[in-house]
Amino acid sequence: MSRVETEVLTDKRVEAPLRALAGLVVPVALAAAAVTVVLAAIVVGSQSAWTLLGAGRGLVPEDYYPLWGFVLTLATTFGQAVGWAAGSGMAYYVLTLLGMRPPLSWKLAMSLVYVGLGGLPLAVYHGLFGGPLLGLPREGLEQMLQAQYPDAHWLLVSLHPVVDGSVAPLAIAFLGLLWFTGERPRESRVVQTLIALALLGTSLAVALSLAIHSTLAHIRL
Secondary structure (H helix, E strand, O other), rough: OOOHHHHHHHHHHHHHHHHHHHOOHHHHHHHHHHHHHHHHHHHHHHHHHHHOOOOOOOOOOOHHHHHHHHHHHHHHHHHHHHHHHHHHHHHHHHHHOOOOOOHHHHHHHHHHHHHHHHHHHHHHHHHHHOOOOOOOOOHHHHHHHHHHHHHHHHHHHHHHHHHHHHHOOOOOOOOHHHOOOOHHHOOOOOHHHHHHHHHHHHHHHHHHHHHHHHHHHHHHO
């Protein structure tokens, strides 16, 4: 192979992943906009809960606690997604070094890191706070919330199991789309958008669950 042919082949190898990443801009942007709207609606509908959490205490006025809670939760959501992307890239590299070839290598890498993203944070948090904090007596807590902070009751009590339980169907959607749609995760913008929605939806559920548990722990203390 001549030097010119080698350079052309190298250029194509570099351009291919760049084109693939550029094609993900729209699906990711749509998914990001969707989870931002959902989180904004939840925060608007449960402002007392974020006031009780007191995120930003000592840094921002009390009236801005809900807004600061929104910012922190959204940052956690996107931070997890960025962590998933970076972790998937590293896992893919390791699997490639071990001799695994695409598409199995990138599908397995994305799946393994996704499981860690969705399940590990909640498991660790429940393990750390389930006994000493979340296991504190609940007597009177729900009644107090209903009487004084009905919007907080909606998030902390009514919506809480929905948020935690949503991780399972989101995982089924993400893994199902990844493994059972052939090459469409690489080619179809619709499938890419659905995968991005499932991923960011999982990140949002985890971030919301952590915020809910932190608020409950704060109230009980």
